[in-house]
Every structure is written in structure tokens, then in C-alpha cells.
Amino acid sequence: MAGEKNAGLVLLSSSMSPFGQRCSIALAEKGLTHEYVEEDLGAKSDLLLHSNPIYKQIPVLLHGGRTIIESLIIVQYLDEAFPGTRSLLPADPYERARARFWADYVDKKVYGCASRLYMVKGQPQVLPKLEMVDILKTLEGELGGKEFFGGEQGFGFVDVALMPFATWFESFDRCWGVGVAEVAPTLAAWAAQCMERESVSKSLCSPKEVYDFIDEMRKDLGIE
Template sequence: MASQKGVILLNFWASPFGQRVCIALAEKGVEYEYKEEDLSSKSELLLKSNPVHKKIPVLIHDGKTVCESLTIVQYIDEVWSDKAPLMPSDPYQRAQARFWADYVDKKMYDGGSRLWKLKGEEQEAAKKEMIEMLQLLQTQLGDNKYFGGNTFGFVDVALVPFTSGFYTFEMCANLNVEAVAPGIIAWAKRCQERESVAKALSDPKNIYEIVSMEYP
């Protein structure tokens, strides 16, 4: 069994990327020290721990640093392998999980931020793209309970933090996710029944508050 000593997470409360790590740690039952970062005045520890990107989240384990959220989640899955795995055992299914988690990484954050940054025709174009993304993910989910079938796993961890932004989509761009991708909302509700997810996700109205302050 891997050591749980010296596990530190550098994070910012509203970050969906950091929330992924919180969920993975909770799923594995790992105790850790949480350090909240002020992204306008980053700590020396963060700058030292992630000198390349200077971003959260960063996991520190026994003095060693791991950066980038999907990499961290995979690290957690491999190190604390005595608990239920987040990645499938089948190589093809693992490859598929990595593909869809990467898709989420490349599309959801930028796509969502465009909804509240842009106005007019540009926002409508961004809205159309987001609807297409959500419906594609809904198709991939199909009738399964989770993206990994009946097992909560890697893709679920990658995507579910972004659901806290759905309220902001509606308020900023009049995009009702339940209307265009009801399967994603039903999946999100199932995920939120898990303690690991419920404790990690930010309140949607708090997310909207910080977005509306930055982009009034």
C-alpha cells in the first residue's frame, strides 16, 4: 500500500482541473493537505513546484511534484492501486478513456469560457459548438450509468467538474444544458450522488458570481 504521508494539493477552489484531483484522491481514500492558491499572487511553493506552467493543480507526494490534472489523476490511480481503479484494465478501453478525457480537456474549458466572454454572433457560434460537444458526449455515454459503463472512472472524473459551470452557460448565453443534452444532466446527477464528487464540486452560483465579476 502506497504511503499517504506528505501528500499536498496546491489548488484554487473554482478550478475544474483541481476538482478532478480532489475527486480522485477521495475515491482512493487518500488523506492530504490542501493549500489554496491566490492565482493573482502565486505562492513560492507553486512557482517552485510547477516552474514550467506555473499553474494549479499540483500534487506533491513525498516531496515529488506531479503537474497537469489528467496526469495527476492517472498517477493517483496507479500509486494507490489497492482501491477500485479509475482506469479500465483493458488496453483498448484505457486508450478510449484517455481519448475522451483529452477531448474534454481540449474542448470544455475553452468552449465554456467563450460563452461568457463573447457577445452577439460570436457567442451564438460558441453556443452552437458547445451544444455539439455536449450532444457528442451524450452519444458516447449512451445508456450507460457512467462513461466507463457501470463503473465510475477516468472520463467521469475528467468531465464532472465542468457541470458546475452549466448554470453560468444558462445565465450568460441562455444555454439550458438539460434541454439540449438531458442524458448529460442525468449522468451528472448520478455522479453527484457520490460523496467524492459532491464534496469536490463548487456551487454553480459561486462560479457564476466570479465569472460575472470578471466579465460583467
């Protein structure tokens, strides 16, 4: 049934984008085949610029000629547009609201804080380093004793939202001395378990690729 419904799905993304990786994980979890288009963000395609004229960013999902943008919106759209596939969001309205809150937390806190760390060196790193430690502990507290953030539902919306950033964990340690295994061991174990899922392992870059990318970016910015 999914094979009939997913005709015309095209994902415009970049292999290094954690936001695009979310969409790839969601598509794989739902068993939805699609065309993948790798975007050169230094020379964005006309298709990307036409599909997302407001932000001109990836990821973009095209479905039957219609455009959906923003990664968390794309994942929610896939849940709603393909009800015959495995749901990533909980059915209960309250639990759905909680899942959306924590996915938003990932974007505002994990990505937001990491982005600030990437842009500084020396003493200015101290406050964002302390903030990142607090963020990781907060996420570990939310995970609690559950196998996945999705709880009884299993691997779900928050797991999809956070997992691409788990490949950044090694860089947190190598660049800034924030060892996730020491700060939030349950969260580190969760990440290792998620990597065993085919949908995850085939969608993500390796931690080394992420570190090399960050290192090169910082050099280009004159930070290292």
C-alpha cells in the first residue's frame, strides 16, 4: 500500500545536514521509497530555490509536485499523509504535544548551543559548554528508564529529531571536553542502540565525518 502512495516523493537535502537526516530516517522507518537529491549548498539548485523561496534551505520534501519544508514539519506531514505506515507521533493528543515540545527543545537547545560552541574558542566557550552539559542531563532525565523517547510506542518522533545530533557527541568531547558518556551515560547508551537500527545507520554520517566537517568549517572561519 505504501508503494502506491509514495509515488512522487523527492527529498532535497545534504548528506551532512542533521535536519535532512531526520527526514531520511522517518522515510525509512515508514517504508516510503523516494528520490534523493543531494544539494550543493554553495551553489543551490534552481529546484531548491524555487521550492523554498522564503528560506532557500534544505531539507525540502516534494510530494506529487507540492512542497513541504522544515524537517519537523516534514516528519509530521509524513505521519499524516501516509496513515497506513508506522506512526512516529503518539496517538494521544497530550503525548503528541509532549513529543513536539521535546523535538523543539532539541532544535532550540542542542543545535542552538552547539552552533554557538562552533563559533568561539577559548574563554567564550565556558558558558555554552556548561549549558550543553545541562542540556544533555535534561534530555537524559526525560529519557529516564525508557528504551526510547517514544516510550511504549518505541522509536518515535523525538528519537528521530535527536538522533542525527548523536553523531556530534564525539565532537563535543574532542572539541570542547564535553564527554557525553560521562555527563549522560544513559543518553549515550540510547544513541548506541539507535545506531543499530537500519533506518538510522544508513541515514547518518559517521562521527569522524562530522568532526572533520566541523574542524574544516572552523578553520575556514579562522577559529582554529
